[in-house]
Amino acid sequence: MPELPEVETVRRDLERYVLGKKIFGIEIGKEKIVKGLGVEEFKRYLKGRSFLKIGRRGKLLIFDLKESKKTLLVHLKMTGQLIYRFSKGTVGGGHTQKTGKLPGKYSHIILKFKDGSELFFNDLRQFGYWKLVSKKELEQILGRFGIEPLTKGFNWKGFKKLILGRKRQVKAFLLDQKMIAGIGNIYADEICFRTGVLPDRRIDSMDEKIIKKLYKEIENVLAEAVDKRGTTISDFVDLSGKSGGYIKKLKVYGREKKKCIVCKKGMIKKVKVAGRGTRFCPICQV
DNA sequence: CTTCTTGTTACTGA
DNA sequence: ATCAGTAACAAGAA
Numbered sequence: 001m002p003e004l005p006e007v008e009t010v011r012r013d014l015e016r017y018v019l020g021k022k023i024f025g026i027e028i029g030k031e032k033i034v035k036g037l038g039v040e041e042f043k044r045y046l047k048g049r050s051f052l053k054i055g056r057r058g059k060l061l062i063f064d065l066k067e068s069k070k071t072l073l074v075h076l077k078m079t080g081q082l083i084y085r086f087s088k089g090t091v092g093g094g095h096t097q098k099t100g101k102l103p104g105k106y107s108h109i110i111l112k113f114k115d116g117s118e119l120f121f122n123d124l125r126q127f128g129y130w131k132l133v134s135k136k137e138l139e140q141i142l143g144r145f146g147i148e149p150l151t152k153g154f155n156w157k158g159f160k161k162l163i164l165g166r167k168r169q170v171k172a173f174l175l176d177q178k179m180i181a182g183i184g185n186i187y188a189d190e191i192c193f194r195t196g197v198l199p200d201r202r203i204d205s206m207d208e209k210i211i212k213k214l215y216k217e218i219e220n221v222l223a224e225a226v227d228k229r230g231t232t233i234s235d236f237v238d239l240s241g242k243s244g245g246y247i248k249k250l251k252v253y254g255r256e257k258k259k260c261i262v263c264k265k266g267m268i269k270k271v272k273v274a275g276r277g278t279r280f281c282p283i284c285q286v
Numbered sequence: 287c288t289t290c291t292t293g294t295t296a297c298t299g300a
Numbered sequence: 301a302t303c304a305g306t307a308a309c310a311a312g313a314a
Binding site for chain 1: 302303304305306309310311312313
C-alpha cells in the first residue's frame with residue numbers, strides 16, 4: 001500500500017515528468033473519485049492549467065497549480081496508482097503486470113498533456129480521490145497531520161515531547177497520522193521489528209533508551225525505503241509502472257510462518273494489533 | 287460460501 | 301484530552 005516512501009517516490013517522478021506541462025484534456029470514468037466539485041466543473045478548472053510544484057504531506061500528494069487559487073489534492077489510499085506515459089505504447093520503464101494495458105479497466109482518470117503524454121490514475125478499489133481545495137481548506141487539511149519525518153522538524157527533542165507520557169500500544173502510535181505523518185501498516189511493523197519492541201507494547205513501558213532507538217529506526221526505515229523507491233506488495237508502482245525495491249529489505253511484513261532471518265530461530269507470527277494485521281518475531285522483539 | 291486485505295473517517299463508549 | 305474498537309468504503313485472493 002502506498003505509504004510515505006511510495007508516495008514520495010511518485011512525487012519525485014511527477015516533479016521530473018509532469019511539472020510545467022499544460023493539461024490539454026481530462027477524462028473521468030468514475031465520477032466518485034472526484035470529491036468536492038462536480039465533475040464538469042472539476043474538468044473545466046483544470047483544463048489549460050499546469051503544475052507549478054508537487055508536494056507531499058504524509059501520504060497525500062499536493063499539486064500546486066500555476067495562477068490558481070485552488071490546489072489539487074490526490075490520495076492513493078490503498079490501491080491507487082499514478083502512471084505516466086510519454087506517448088501511446090511506451091511507458092517510461094516498461095510494462096508490468098501491475099499496470100496492465102493503459103488505459104485499463106481501473107483507469108478512472110486520465111490527464112492528457114499538450115505534448116501527447118498522459119497521466120493515468122488507476123484504482124482497483126476506488127478509495128483514492130482527487131480534490132480541488134481552497135487555500136483555507138488546504139490549511140485545515142494540512143493542520144491535521146503530525147510531524148513530517150525525514151524533515152528537520154523531526155528531531156529527538158520534539159519526538160520525546162510527543163511520545164512521552166502516552167499509554168498507547170506503540171504500533172497504534174506509529175499509525176496515527178496526527179502524531180507522525182506517513183507511516184502505514186508495512187513500515188509500522190518493520191519499525192517495531194528493527195527497534196526490537198513488540199507492536200502491542202505500551203509506550204509507558206518503554207524507557208528512554210528504547211524510545212530513542214524507535215526514533216532512529218523511524219528515520220532509518222523510511223529513508224531507506226525512499227532510497228529503494230518503496231515497497232510493492234500487490235499494487236504499488238512508480239510513475240513508470242515499476243515495482244519498489246524495498247520488498248527485498250522487509251524483515252517481518254508478509255513473512256508470517258517463516259523463520260526470522262535475523263535470529264534464525266523465531267517463527268514470524270501474525271496477530272491483530274490496533275485493528276491491523278501485524279507481524280513480529282517473538283524472539284527479536286520484547 | 288466466509289474471511290481477510292488496508293487508509294481514512296466517523297462514531298461510540300470508556 | 302486520550303484511547304480502543306468497529307463500521308464503512310470496494311474488489312479480489314484464498
